[in-house]
Amino acid sequence: MSTDTVAIQEPLDAARSHNIARLIVATSIGNALEFYDLVVYGYFASTLSRLFFPTHDRTVSLLLTLGTFALSYLARPVGALVLGSYSDRHGRKASLTLSIGLMTLGTGLVAVMPPYATIGIAAPILIFLSRLLQGFSAGGEFGSSTAFLVEHAPARSGFMSSWQFSSQGASTLLASLFGALLTGLLTPPQLEGWGWRIPFLFGMLIGPIGLYIRRRMDETPEFARAEKLASPVRAVLATQKELVLVSIGSLVLTTTANYMLLYMPTYATHQLKLSPSSGFIATLVAGFIVMALVPVVGHLSDKLGRIRIMLPVGVLFLVTVYPAFMLMNAYPSLPMLLGCVIWVALLKATYFAPIPALMADLFPVETRTTGMAFAYNIGTTIFGGFTPVVVAALIAFTHNNLAPGLYLMIAAVISLFTLMWARRRLHVR
16 A cells, blocks of 8 residues: 555544544433433432332332332333334434433433422322333434444444443443432432432433534435335234244343342342442442443454343353342442442353344344334333332342342343344344
8 A cells, every 4th residue: 555545544444433423422321311310310220219109108109209210101102112213214314303302301300300299190100200201212212323333344343332331330420429429418308309310410411412413424224215105003013923023032031130220229228228428339330331342242243143142141141140130139338239230241142242233233224213113112111111110029028138139130031032032033143
Protein backbone atom coordinates (compact mmCIF):
# COMPACT_ATOMS: atom_id res chain seq x y z
CA MET A 1 0.00 0.00 0.00
CA SER A 2 1.41 3.40 -1.03
CA THR A 3 2.08 6.26 1.39
CA ASP A 4 -0.68 8.33 -0.23
CA THR A 5 -3.18 5.49 0.17
CA VAL A 6 -2.30 5.09 3.85
CA ALA A 7 -2.65 8.86 4.35
CA ILE A 8 -6.16 8.75 2.87
CA GLN A 9 -7.19 5.57 4.69
CA GLU A 10 -6.30 6.80 8.17
CA PRO A 11 -8.77 9.74 8.21
CA LEU A 12 -11.45 7.46 6.72
CA ASP A 13 -10.92 4.90 9.49
CA ALA A 14 -10.99 7.62 12.13
CA ALA A 15 -14.21 9.04 10.69
CA ARG A 16 -15.79 5.58 10.57
CA SER A 17 -14.80 4.88 14.20
CA HIS A 18 -16.18 8.25 15.28
CA ASN A 19 -19.46 7.56 13.48
CA ILE A 20 -19.79 4.11 15.12
CA ALA A 21 -19.12 5.61 18.55
CA ARG A 22 -21.77 8.28 17.90
CA LEU A 23 -24.30 5.64 16.82
CA ILE A 24 -23.62 3.55 19.93
CA VAL A 25 -24.07 6.53 22.26
CA ALA A 26 -27.23 7.70 20.48
CA THR A 27 -28.97 4.34 20.72
CA SER A 28 -27.62 3.19 24.07
CA ILE A 29 -28.67 6.29 25.97
CA GLY A 30 -32.36 5.54 25.45
CA ASN A 31 -32.00 1.89 26.37
CA ALA A 32 -30.00 2.97 29.42
CA LEU A 33 -32.78 5.37 30.47
CA GLU A 34 -35.39 2.63 30.03
CA PHE A 35 -33.52 0.14 32.20
CA TYR A 36 -32.34 2.77 34.69
CA ASP A 37 -35.93 3.65 35.53
CA LEU A 38 -36.88 -0.02 35.92
CA VAL A 39 -33.92 -0.66 38.20
CA VAL A 40 -34.53 2.41 40.36
CA TYR A 41 -38.18 1.45 40.86
CA GLY A 42 -37.18 -2.08 41.86
CA TYR A 43 -34.37 -0.92 44.13
CA PHE A 44 -36.60 1.49 46.03
CA ALA A 45 -39.57 -0.90 46.15
CA SER A 46 -39.59 -1.00 49.96
CA THR A 47 -39.67 2.81 50.24
CA LEU A 48 -42.27 3.20 47.48
CA SER A 49 -44.46 0.54 49.11
CA ARG A 50 -44.74 2.63 52.30
CA LEU A 51 -45.36 5.90 50.42
CA PHE A 52 -47.79 4.82 47.69
CA PHE A 53 -49.22 1.45 48.78
CA PRO A 54 -49.53 1.65 52.58
CA THR A 55 -51.22 -1.26 54.38
CA HIS A 56 -51.02 -2.73 57.87
CA ASP A 57 -48.89 -5.60 56.51
CA ARG A 58 -45.48 -4.66 55.09
CA THR A 59 -45.35 -7.82 52.97
CA VAL A 60 -48.69 -6.93 51.35
CA SER A 61 -47.46 -3.38 50.66
CA LEU A 62 -44.31 -4.73 49.05
CA LEU A 63 -46.28 -7.20 46.92
CA LEU A 64 -48.59 -4.37 45.75
CA THR A 65 -45.58 -2.26 44.76
CA LEU A 66 -43.92 -5.13 42.90
CA GLY A 67 -47.28 -6.06 41.40
CA THR A 68 -47.56 -2.57 39.92
CA PHE A 69 -44.03 -3.02 38.59
CA ALA A 70 -45.12 -6.31 36.98
CA LEU A 71 -48.49 -5.11 35.62
CA SER A 72 -46.84 -2.15 33.89
CA TYR A 73 -45.12 -4.74 31.71
CA LEU A 74 -48.48 -5.61 30.16
CA ALA A 75 -48.16 -2.39 28.15
CA ARG A 76 -44.82 -3.47 26.70
CA PRO A 77 -46.08 -5.99 24.11
CA VAL A 78 -48.61 -3.36 22.97
CA GLY A 79 -45.85 -0.79 22.66
CA ALA A 80 -43.71 -3.36 20.85
CA LEU A 81 -46.36 -3.93 18.18
CA VAL A 82 -47.27 -0.25 17.79
CA LEU A 83 -43.77 1.27 17.90
CA GLY A 84 -42.12 -1.74 16.23
CA SER A 85 -44.53 -1.53 13.30
CA TYR A 86 -44.01 2.25 13.20
CA SER A 87 -40.24 1.66 12.98
CA ASP A 88 -40.56 -0.89 10.15
CA ARG A 89 -42.81 1.45 8.18
CA HIS A 90 -41.38 4.91 8.94
CA GLY A 91 -37.82 4.31 10.10
CA ARG A 92 -35.68 3.44 13.10
CA LYS A 93 -34.88 7.08 13.84
CA ALA A 94 -38.54 8.13 14.03
CA SER A 95 -39.41 5.33 16.45
CA LEU A 96 -36.35 5.91 18.64
CA THR A 97 -37.15 9.62 18.97
CA LEU A 98 -40.76 8.93 19.93
CA SER A 99 -39.94 6.21 22.48
CA ILE A 100 -37.39 8.26 24.42
CA GLY A 101 -39.82 11.20 24.61
CA LEU A 102 -42.54 9.00 26.11
CA MET A 103 -40.08 7.35 28.52
CA THR A 104 -38.89 10.74 29.80
CA LEU A 105 -42.47 11.84 30.42
CA GLY A 106 -43.24 8.68 32.42
CA THR A 107 -40.10 9.03 34.53
CA GLY A 108 -40.90 12.67 35.24
CA LEU A 109 -44.40 11.79 36.46
CA VAL A 110 -43.00 9.32 39.01
CA ALA A 111 -40.37 11.84 40.15
CA VAL A 112 -42.94 14.52 41.07
CA MET A 113 -45.81 12.27 42.24
CA PRO A 114 -47.30 13.23 45.66
CA PRO A 115 -47.55 10.26 48.10
CA TYR A 116 -50.69 8.50 49.36
CA ALA A 117 -50.74 10.64 52.51
CA THR A 118 -51.19 13.76 50.34
CA ILE A 119 -53.57 12.74 47.53
CA GLY A 120 -54.97 9.42 48.77
CA ILE A 121 -55.98 6.68 46.33
CA ALA A 122 -55.00 8.87 43.36
CA ALA A 123 -51.31 8.28 44.24
CA PRO A 124 -51.12 4.53 43.49
CA ILE A 125 -53.42 4.95 40.46
CA LEU A 126 -51.22 7.67 38.95
CA ILE A 127 -48.07 5.68 39.69
CA PHE A 128 -49.62 2.74 37.84
CA LEU A 129 -50.58 4.92 34.85
CA SER A 130 -47.08 6.41 34.64
CA ARG A 131 -45.65 2.90 34.73
CA LEU A 132 -47.96 1.92 31.87
CA LEU A 133 -46.67 4.85 29.81
CA GLN A 134 -43.09 3.81 30.54
CA GLY A 135 -43.90 0.21 29.64
CA PHE A 136 -45.47 1.25 26.34
CA SER A 137 -42.46 3.37 25.34
CA ALA A 138 -39.98 0.72 26.46
CA GLY A 139 -41.82 -1.78 24.26
CA GLY A 140 -40.46 -0.19 21.11
CA GLU A 141 -37.00 0.75 22.38
CA PHE A 142 -35.12 -2.55 22.18
CA GLY A 143 -36.23 -3.55 18.67
CA SER A 144 -35.64 -0.15 17.07
CA SER A 145 -32.28 0.50 18.71
CA THR A 146 -30.96 -3.02 18.04
CA ALA A 147 -32.02 -2.84 14.39
CA PHE A 148 -30.44 0.61 14.13
CA LEU A 149 -27.08 -0.61 15.41
CA VAL A 150 -27.03 -3.86 13.43
CA GLU A 151 -28.05 -2.25 10.15
CA HIS A 152 -25.33 0.39 10.37
CA ALA A 153 -22.59 -2.26 10.80
CA PRO A 154 -23.92 -5.71 9.73
CA ALA A 155 -20.45 -7.31 9.73
CA ARG A 156 -20.06 -6.46 13.44
CA SER A 157 -23.64 -7.06 14.56
CA GLY A 158 -22.64 -8.95 17.72
CA PHE A 159 -20.36 -6.18 18.94
CA MET A 160 -22.66 -3.32 17.93
CA SER A 161 -25.87 -4.73 19.37
CA SER A 162 -24.20 -5.88 22.59
CA TRP A 163 -23.96 -2.25 23.64
CA GLN A 164 -27.70 -2.46 24.22
CA PHE A 165 -27.07 -4.67 27.23
CA SER A 166 -23.83 -2.98 28.21
CA SER A 167 -25.87 0.20 28.66
CA GLN A 168 -28.17 -1.77 30.97
CA GLY A 169 -25.13 -2.62 33.06
CA ALA A 170 -24.25 1.07 33.19
CA SER A 171 -27.83 1.78 34.32
CA THR A 172 -27.55 -0.81 37.08
CA LEU A 173 -24.22 0.67 38.13
CA LEU A 174 -25.64 4.20 38.30
CA ALA A 175 -28.87 3.19 40.04
CA SER A 176 -26.94 1.09 42.56
CA LEU A 177 -24.62 4.03 43.26
CA PHE A 178 -27.65 6.20 44.00
CA GLY A 179 -29.10 3.46 46.19
CA ALA A 180 -25.90 2.91 48.17
CA LEU A 181 -25.31 6.64 48.72
CA LEU A 182 -28.88 7.54 49.60
CA THR A 183 -29.45 4.64 52.00
CA GLY A 184 -26.02 5.19 53.54
CA LEU A 185 -26.16 8.98 53.94
CA LEU A 186 -29.84 9.69 54.61
CA THR A 187 -32.01 8.72 57.56
CA PRO A 188 -35.17 6.69 56.80
CA PRO A 189 -37.41 9.79 57.23
CA GLN A 190 -35.19 11.78 54.84
CA LEU A 191 -35.20 8.95 52.32
CA GLU A 192 -38.99 8.65 52.42
CA GLY A 193 -39.50 12.41 52.54
CA TRP A 194 -37.46 13.48 49.50
CA GLY A 195 -34.37 11.31 49.00
CA TRP A 196 -36.07 8.66 46.85
CA ARG A 197 -37.00 11.33 44.26
CA ILE A 198 -33.36 12.16 43.43
CA PRO A 199 -32.62 9.16 41.15
CA PHE A 200 -35.95 9.62 39.32
CA LEU A 201 -35.27 13.33 38.78
CA PHE A 202 -31.84 12.43 37.42
CA GLY A 203 -33.46 9.97 34.99
CA MET A 204 -35.86 12.68 33.84
CA LEU A 205 -32.87 14.92 32.98
CA ILE A 206 -31.21 12.25 30.81
CA GLY A 207 -34.19 12.17 28.45
CA PRO A 208 -33.77 15.58 26.74
CA ILE A 209 -30.09 14.83 26.09
CA GLY A 210 -30.97 11.53 24.42
CA LEU A 211 -33.79 13.17 22.45
CA TYR A 212 -31.41 15.82 21.10
CA ILE A 213 -28.81 13.25 20.07
CA ARG A 214 -31.31 10.93 18.40
CA ARG A 215 -32.85 13.67 16.29
CA ARG A 216 -29.42 14.23 14.72
CA MET A 217 -28.91 10.59 13.63
CA ASP A 218 -29.05 9.26 10.06
CA GLU A 219 -31.42 6.49 9.01
CA THR A 220 -29.90 3.03 8.39
CA PRO A 221 -28.89 2.11 4.80
CA GLU A 222 -30.55 -1.33 5.03
CA PHE A 223 -33.90 0.15 6.02
CA ALA A 224 -33.69 2.73 3.22
CA ARG A 225 -33.25 -0.08 0.66
CA ALA A 226 -35.77 -2.52 2.17
CA GLU A 227 -39.32 -3.10 0.97
CA LYS A 228 -41.87 -1.43 3.27
CA LEU A 229 -44.72 -3.77 4.24
CA ALA A 230 -48.23 -2.43 4.80
CA SER A 231 -48.55 -4.49 8.01
CA PRO A 232 -45.32 -5.80 9.57
CA VAL A 233 -47.38 -7.04 12.54
CA ARG A 234 -49.49 -9.30 10.30
CA ALA A 235 -46.37 -10.67 8.62
CA VAL A 236 -44.70 -11.52 11.96
CA LEU A 237 -47.77 -13.16 13.49
CA ALA A 238 -48.69 -15.05 10.31
CA THR A 239 -45.34 -16.33 9.03
CA GLN A 240 -42.66 -15.86 11.70
CA LYS A 241 -44.16 -17.42 14.85
CA GLU A 242 -41.30 -19.92 15.23
CA LEU A 243 -38.76 -17.08 15.11
CA VAL A 244 -40.71 -15.25 17.82
CA LEU A 245 -40.84 -18.35 20.03
CA VAL A 246 -37.10 -19.01 19.65
CA SER A 247 -36.35 -15.39 20.54
CA ILE A 248 -38.57 -15.55 23.63
CA GLY A 249 -37.14 -18.88 24.79
CA SER A 250 -33.54 -17.73 24.46
CA LEU A 251 -34.34 -14.72 26.66
CA VAL A 252 -35.87 -16.59 29.59
CA LEU A 253 -32.64 -17.36 31.44
CA THR A 254 -31.11 -13.94 31.11
CA THR A 255 -34.22 -11.89 31.83
CA THR A 256 -35.08 -13.81 35.00
CA ALA A 257 -31.47 -13.45 36.19
CA ASN A 258 -31.57 -9.76 35.30
CA TYR A 259 -34.65 -9.04 37.36
CA MET A 260 -33.52 -11.28 40.20
CA LEU A 261 -30.45 -9.05 40.48
CA LEU A 262 -32.80 -6.06 40.44
CA TYR A 263 -34.67 -7.63 43.37
CA MET A 264 -31.43 -8.36 45.25
CA PRO A 265 -31.42 -5.23 47.49
CA THR A 266 -34.90 -6.19 48.71
CA TYR A 267 -33.84 -9.84 49.10
CA ALA A 268 -30.71 -8.84 51.04
CA THR A 269 -32.76 -6.72 53.45
CA HIS A 270 -35.82 -8.93 53.96
CA GLN A 271 -34.39 -12.46 53.69
CA LEU A 272 -30.69 -12.16 54.56
CA LYS A 273 -31.26 -9.40 57.18
CA LEU A 274 -28.36 -7.34 55.84
CA SER A 275 -28.22 -3.55 55.72
CA PRO A 276 -29.96 -1.86 52.74
CA SER A 277 -26.63 -0.59 51.43
CA SER A 278 -25.23 -4.17 51.21
CA GLY A 279 -27.63 -5.14 48.43
CA PHE A 280 -26.85 -1.94 46.51
CA ILE A 281 -23.10 -2.51 46.79
CA ALA A 282 -23.51 -6.03 45.38
CA THR A 283 -25.66 -4.86 42.45
CA LEU A 284 -23.27 -1.97 41.80
CA VAL A 285 -20.47 -4.49 41.25
CA ALA A 286 -22.79 -6.59 39.08
CA GLY A 287 -23.63 -3.55 36.96
CA PHE A 288 -19.94 -2.84 36.38
CA ILE A 289 -19.33 -6.46 35.30
CA VAL A 290 -22.19 -6.39 32.80
CA MET A 291 -21.18 -2.99 31.44
CA ALA A 292 -17.54 -4.03 30.89
CA LEU A 293 -17.89 -7.67 29.83
CA VAL A 294 -20.84 -7.61 27.42
CA PRO A 295 -19.11 -5.76 24.50
CA VAL A 296 -16.13 -8.14 24.74
CA VAL A 297 -18.39 -11.19 24.51
CA GLY A 298 -20.42 -9.51 21.75
CA HIS A 299 -17.23 -9.11 19.73
CA LEU A 300 -16.33 -12.77 20.31
CA SER A 301 -19.80 -13.86 19.17
CA ASP A 302 -19.09 -12.33 15.74
CA LYS A 303 -16.14 -14.71 15.45
CA LEU A 304 -17.26 -17.84 17.33
CA GLY A 305 -21.05 -17.78 16.92
CA ARG A 306 -23.90 -16.91 19.26
CA ILE A 307 -25.09 -20.33 20.44
CA ARG A 308 -21.56 -21.70 20.80
CA ILE A 309 -21.06 -19.18 23.59
CA MET A 310 -24.55 -19.27 25.11
CA LEU A 311 -25.05 -23.05 25.50
CA PRO A 312 -22.09 -23.90 27.79
CA VAL A 313 -22.68 -20.78 29.88
CA GLY A 314 -26.35 -21.71 30.27
CA VAL A 315 -25.39 -25.17 31.53
CA LEU A 316 -22.95 -23.65 34.02
CA PHE A 317 -25.70 -21.30 35.23
CA LEU A 318 -28.10 -24.21 35.68
CA VAL A 319 -25.78 -26.24 37.91
CA THR A 320 -24.44 -23.38 40.06
CA VAL A 321 -27.27 -20.90 40.72
CA TYR A 322 -29.00 -22.94 43.45
CA PRO A 323 -25.76 -23.58 45.39
CA ALA A 324 -25.13 -19.81 45.19
CA PHE A 325 -28.41 -19.13 47.02
CA MET A 326 -27.61 -21.86 49.55
CA LEU A 327 -24.30 -20.18 50.36
CA MET A 328 -25.87 -16.73 50.71
CA ASN A 329 -28.43 -18.05 53.19
CA ALA A 330 -26.01 -20.28 55.08
CA TYR A 331 -23.47 -17.45 55.53
CA PRO A 332 -25.40 -14.16 55.22
CA SER A 333 -22.76 -11.47 54.95
CA LEU A 334 -21.66 -8.79 52.51
CA PRO A 335 -18.60 -10.77 51.25
CA MET A 336 -20.73 -13.87 50.57
CA LEU A 337 -23.46 -11.79 48.91
CA LEU A 338 -20.81 -10.10 46.76
CA GLY A 339 -19.25 -13.41 45.75
CA CYS A 340 -22.56 -14.97 44.67
CA VAL A 341 -23.80 -11.88 42.86
CA ILE A 342 -20.50 -11.50 41.01
CA TRP A 343 -20.68 -15.12 39.84
CA VAL A 344 -24.27 -14.76 38.62
CA ALA A 345 -23.39 -11.44 36.93
CA LEU A 346 -20.42 -13.01 35.09
CA LEU A 347 -22.59 -15.83 33.76
CA LYS A 348 -25.48 -13.53 32.92
CA ALA A 349 -23.27 -11.05 31.05
CA THR A 350 -21.66 -13.80 28.97
CA TYR A 351 -25.00 -15.39 28.09
CA PHE A 352 -26.63 -11.98 27.62
CA ALA A 353 -24.23 -10.43 25.11
CA PRO A 354 -25.00 -12.40 21.91
CA ILE A 355 -28.82 -12.27 22.24
CA PRO A 356 -29.55 -8.99 20.37
CA ALA A 357 -27.50 -10.14 17.37
CA LEU A 358 -29.07 -13.62 17.53
CA MET A 359 -32.54 -12.08 17.35
CA ALA A 360 -31.56 -9.60 14.62
CA ASP A 361 -30.14 -12.47 12.53
CA LEU A 362 -33.44 -14.35 12.77
CA PHE A 363 -35.74 -11.64 11.35
CA PRO A 364 -35.58 -10.03 7.87
CA VAL A 365 -35.14 -6.25 7.60
CA GLU A 366 -38.80 -5.73 6.62
CA THR A 367 -40.09 -7.05 9.95
CA ARG A 368 -36.94 -6.91 12.08
CA THR A 369 -38.02 -4.27 14.58
CA THR A 370 -41.55 -5.61 14.97
CA GLY A 371 -40.35 -9.20 15.42
CA MET A 372 -37.56 -8.40 17.86
CA ALA A 373 -39.63 -5.90 19.85
CA PHE A 374 -42.62 -8.23 20.18
CA ALA A 375 -40.52 -11.27 21.16
CA TYR A 376 -38.30 -9.33 23.55
CA ASN A 377 -41.20 -7.69 25.35
CA ILE A 378 -43.30 -10.84 25.60
CA GLY A 379 -40.25 -12.56 27.13
CA THR A 380 -39.40 -9.74 29.52
CA THR A 381 -43.05 -9.30 30.52
CA ILE A 382 -43.69 -12.93 31.42
CA PHE A 383 -40.27 -13.92 32.72
CA GLY A 384 -38.78 -10.53 33.66
CA GLY A 385 -41.31 -8.03 34.92
CA PHE A 386 -43.11 -10.65 36.99
CA THR A 387 -39.90 -12.14 38.45
CA PRO A 388 -39.66 -9.85 41.54
CA VAL A 389 -43.31 -10.34 42.53
CA VAL A 390 -43.20 -14.10 41.78
CA VAL A 391 -40.04 -14.51 43.85
CA ALA A 392 -41.45 -12.43 46.72
CA ALA A 393 -44.69 -14.44 46.62
CA LEU A 394 -42.85 -17.79 46.51
CA ILE A 395 -40.79 -16.85 49.54
CA ALA A 396 -43.89 -15.57 51.40
CA PHE A 397 -45.98 -18.69 50.70
CA THR A 398 -43.29 -21.38 51.03
CA HIS A 399 -41.17 -19.67 53.72
CA ASN A 400 -38.19 -20.93 51.72
CA ASN A 401 -35.47 -18.37 51.02
CA LEU A 402 -33.99 -20.68 48.37
CA ALA A 403 -37.08 -20.46 46.14
CA PRO A 404 -35.40 -17.92 43.79
CA GLY A 405 -32.67 -20.47 43.00
CA LEU A 406 -35.23 -23.06 41.88
CA TYR A 407 -37.06 -20.46 39.81
CA LEU A 408 -33.84 -19.52 38.00
CA MET A 409 -33.01 -23.17 37.35
CA ILE A 410 -36.37 -23.66 35.59
CA ALA A 411 -35.63 -20.59 33.49
CA ALA A 412 -32.24 -22.02 32.50
CA VAL A 413 -33.81 -25.31 31.36
CA ILE A 414 -36.28 -23.46 29.10
CA SER A 415 -33.53 -21.41 27.46
CA LEU A 416 -31.19 -24.36 26.97
CA PHE A 417 -33.95 -26.35 25.26
CA THR A 418 -34.69 -23.35 23.00
CA LEU A 419 -31.05 -22.92 21.97
CA MET A 420 -30.75 -26.60 21.03
CA TRP A 421 -33.98 -26.29 19.03
CA ALA A 422 -32.64 -23.21 17.19
CA ARG A 423 -29.38 -24.94 16.37
CA ARG A 424 -31.09 -28.04 15.02
CA ARG A 425 -34.15 -26.53 13.30
CA LEU A 426 -32.93 -23.10 12.19
CA HIS A 427 -29.22 -23.95 11.84
CA VAL A 428 -28.19 -21.02 14.04
CA ARG A 429 -24.59 -21.32 15.10
